[in-house]
Amino acid sequence: VTRPRVVVIGAGFGGLRVARGLRRAPVDVLLLDAANYHLFQPLLYQVATAGLAPTDIAYPVRGALRRITNAGFRLGTVTGADLDRKVVTTAEGTEVAFDFLVVAAGARTATFGVPGADEHARGLKTLEDALRLRSHLLLRFEEAAADPGLVGEGALTTVVVGGGPTGVELAGALRELHRVLAKDFPGLPVDQARVVLVELAPHVLAPFHERLRRHAVRQLEARGVELRLGRSVAKVTPGGVVLDDGSEVVAQTVVWAAGVQAAELAAQLGFERGPGGRIVVDERLAVPGRDDVWVIGDIAAARDEQGQLLPQVAPVAMQGGLHVAAEIASQVAGTPRNAPFRYRDKGTMATIGRRAAVAQLPPGLRFRGTLGWLMWLGLHLVMLIGYRNRASVLLNWAYNYLTWERGGRLITYQGEAQDEPPDGRGPGLPPSP
């Protein structure tokens, strides 16, 4: 007796939940991912700013599946699918057969055609992005230490494009890193190090209540983040950015946190696509007209009952994963549910730095400051996979908080150190749609 095979593309928040949701179903689950680890993306910016180590926020997929006896993993990059033959194809040239397919391949940075952004800005979506950014930032300080004239060329300046949670958290963390680097580089005018946050809207943290947004702005300003609200980036150059009002910010580091688009795979699968290149799904999260292909998380253009696109955040992916697991299990059992996916918003949070965060829960509860920060810390600790990772993150956070230090100030990315063009520009982003 062969059991139906569920192939899940992507071992992120959504993909892992599909495997967990099917752990007692009479199916075999195979997760495919181009990385052999699940990445806890919400803390990626702390790796980039030397506060956490890669092993703190990455967990081997095979380890996460240990106790799910009907789930396996294969390392590989899926490049397409043949839906008639029911196989997916990989970049390695192999075919993987499926009875049910769940597409959970996530999102990547989108630069919306802004001139120079693909070439000179850097994204923050992968562990490599974070390690490259960390090495890049530290190298700029080392170069300026050897040649102080580089300070005037923006060696110590970072422009963060985008005032959503990622941009705000990164900007706050960069200012805390500057405090540490001021001790590392006593001969450098680190007080001239700048973080400039550019946001098109007149406020930061769009999903939050106005009082929390104002709190975030005050906290960012208190930490020395320069806000350019209501401004957009007209152009990114090797030496900085030009804003829509013609003003220029000289900076050797530009991080693009202003938008995401569906992973490349969305275009390769041949399904209808919606905003941001996301795959259109029906209310069950299935590809319209099919009962065997499902799409969850950042790569899905799922909508709520009012027809609004669901946000590209971890809880949507996780709930979507469990929903799809239940749908597939019901089909395998011969009693299809065909239930619509109902996303339950359990609230949202963002941190600006030490004892500063904003959190809002659906019934209108709002938290900020130290209490919000403690909630943020606790939630993220609980969401990490594995006791070792949790203990290690807790250790590093305690160290960071008590000593005002950052343990990860290592220039380790050989490619960054040796192969990067001397103009300090980024490694290039994938082309925008």
Next chain:
Amino acid sequence: VTRPRVVVIGAGFGGLRVARGLRRAPVDVLLLDAANYHLFQPLLYQVATAGLAPTDIAYPVRGALRRITNAGFRLGTVTGADLDRKVVTTAEGTEVAFDFLVVAAGARTATFGVPGADEHARGLKTLEDALRLRSHLLLRFEEAAADPGLVGEGALTTVVVGGGPTGVELAGALRELHRVLAKDFPGLPVDQARVVLVELAPHVLAPFHERLRRHAVRQLEARGVELRLGRSVAKVTPGGVVLDDGSEVVAQTVVWAAGVQAAELAAQLGFERGPGGRIVVDERLAVPGRDDVWVIGDIAAARDEQGQLLPQVAPVAMQGGLHVAAEIASQVAGTPRNAPFRYRDKGTMATIGRRAAVAQLPPGLRFRGTLGWLMWLGLHLVMLIGYRNRASVLLNWAYNYLTWERGGRLITYQGEAQDEPPDGRGPGLPPSP
């Protein structure tokens, strides 16, 4: 009033001790290193086998110098020196002037002209070596999981060349990693994973007493390490190694732990060189005929009172660093000591794995088994720099010991995953002298 400037090339065990030894002397110390971190090399093999994270064993040089107010750091690769003008030159094209120069640039892997070793074997001297090896090992398992035929081609086999402490510790750690991977890869015959240790001498761990060597051999064999004692490697191929008796070991991973030579800089400085390319020094550790150029650690051909070359181990470098600091301080004070360097052997240790280590102290004290292992753990914890690193290593060791797991099983080296030739060969070693 300008103070004499002491330039130290290398921020390893020796270089850091020079800075510490001169912290109260009326000099300015400048450390130069191609990496921005001090690397605790004795635990490098644990990063390669996923037991520790890079941030556990690497410490930012600038952090290590925080409290030494007369010492600074510059990132750079020294490529030569002009002794008449008293400057060193860097790969970045800058010149750094010195009044005193301390060469502490360490050692690199030596393959002694064995055919194929430079191309197909990999060293284990840098953090990149360790991360590459980790990714390489894990990738071979992933590939074999997708194509079990690769097991017969040595995908799960590692040959460790060299039965000194590095080779023995690596071989033991690899076998412990195999136990973890057996749980990760339930579909793979991980019981066919092999570690073959090749050693020219009829025993392992040459510097140790015969009873400890025998203990190490028993422990290695109990852990399933296959010993090829009294054998040398005649040739390394893309598919394995050929031994001097004509026998072949099919293996997709070959680690060269059979020898070191002086860092490349030794040849670039133009001084007389001795065995292994090491710079000849007088009994004070100065370059013969000079009072301003000193050489310490692995790159120095220092000798004891009997004319025997001192071993290339951390304690020699550390004691040499303090000795040279005292010599320079005495010269600056106008009362040159001109004292000979006397290395005090405080003992030596090596671990084979869980509750198995050997340790011998000079008065003839010998320890092994659990007691030796606890001594090994304690000593290495104490020698690490920084409380955060110590706490993190202790956390990881406790986790590894209690759970029989390894938290660092991440394939993170992009270059390894994407650029490596499909024959599984190594990244190439520097040419042998």
